[in-house]
Amino acid sequence: MNAIELQEVTKRFGRTTALDGLSMQVATGEVHGFLGPNGSGKSTTIRVLLGLLRADSGTARLLGGDPWSDAPALHRRLAYVPGDVALWPNLTGGEVIDLLGRLRGGTDPARRAALLERFDLDPTKKGTTYSKGNRQKVGLVAALASDVELLLLDEPTSGLDPLMEAQFRAVISEERGRGRTVLLSSHILSEVEHLCDRVSIIRSGQVVESGTLAELRHLTRTLVVAELAAPVPEGLATAPGVHDAELDGHRITCQVDDTELGQVMSRLSALGIRSITSTPPTLEELFLRHYDESGR
């Protein structure tokens, strides 16, 4: 069963269409990256899943229930961390963690203590005294310390320093090991690249691509730099699947569609390869292609 199931979900705010027929599935037990630039509709999607917003049309299912009408019952089984955790000025971080835990039906004290330690968070300070990063930590500890099936994390690491981001990645990997489902939204690709089993890419309120990173890379091009035994024939630059070729005597630098990679490689080896490097695209490049080439 899928933990999250969205079909053709639409949500408008006045004249802005935040979600424009968005469909997405998150399987139970997977860490799912939800990638998109600012304003693409990530937070709106998560708010629909939390029953904080009601979709204008389409269907949304969460943990087998309806996120709008079953909200309180479903919320015992999930935890949410927003991108900007707002605290109560006169409550300490620890009090907030306990309050949110109570609203979810309890916090595991041992886990709470371990997480405070790992995130290096002092729970005795008042809300007003925390930095942005520390407020995020309060939200993260509150969410991770409760024993829930699903974590909805909306750009949760904004404001964390690199050390804490690494700690976050380690904790999420462990959560995956414990069988929790995680939806992690981000516009930082490296964060998702290292953590996620599958990713969905959202653009202007629609999921434009979904799959494992390996699957998504199949849609992309590999950078090939080769040094050949013979001068590179002109024809290679216009071969099917070859883009942006630069020929320089015995040397060729080009982008190759992953589907044509085999063909191109055999042509190169027929010419005699002295050295070759091929670089798979980073998610960054994958992303850029989406926004540059699929048009607006």
Place this chain on the structure above:
Amino acid sequence: MTGLGSLVRLALRRSRWFYLAWVLALTSVVPLTAAAYEQIVDPGNADLLIATMTNNPTMRAMLGPPVDLTSAGGFTVWRVGTFVAAMSGIMAVLGVVRSTRAEEEDGRTELLRSGATGRHAPLVAGVLVTLLACAALGVAVAASMTAVGEPVAGSVAFGAGLALVGATFAGVGAVAAQLTASARTAKALGLWTSPRHTP
């Protein structure tokens, strides 16, 4: 109304100083006025003073016709009753908005509602705490009137009246908070409907 208990406790925690300040300030006006009456009106000049106050058209226009100026309690209710009632309405409007719309605007309600809480639980909790504060104001006023020597029945009636005005405006505040997008406009709308009164 899942989670209401936790939310009520939170709202109390958030607003206890706010309500305490309002209740103390409003309550202090009442026995101070009563004490002032005892000082100004001594048996020798009582009749003259009372006649002057009763027939003064400006005072009648502002404070309404006095019912009974021969007692400190009657004088107090006439002189500051409307003012304190209006203020209790303002306390209730500001109080409800501060624990509903303002919390939502700052993004804290979202965190609460991601827990197991009913959709309307934050609003209900905010209104309940305001009603509690109105009741506390009523009790405090009744007690202070009794303490300065006024009859119990009248003191309780005055306190209850103030509490009920406050409760009414807790409702006004709740509606204003639902009708508006920001706490500022909610407060403005709520206060615009409040009894306006110049003491």
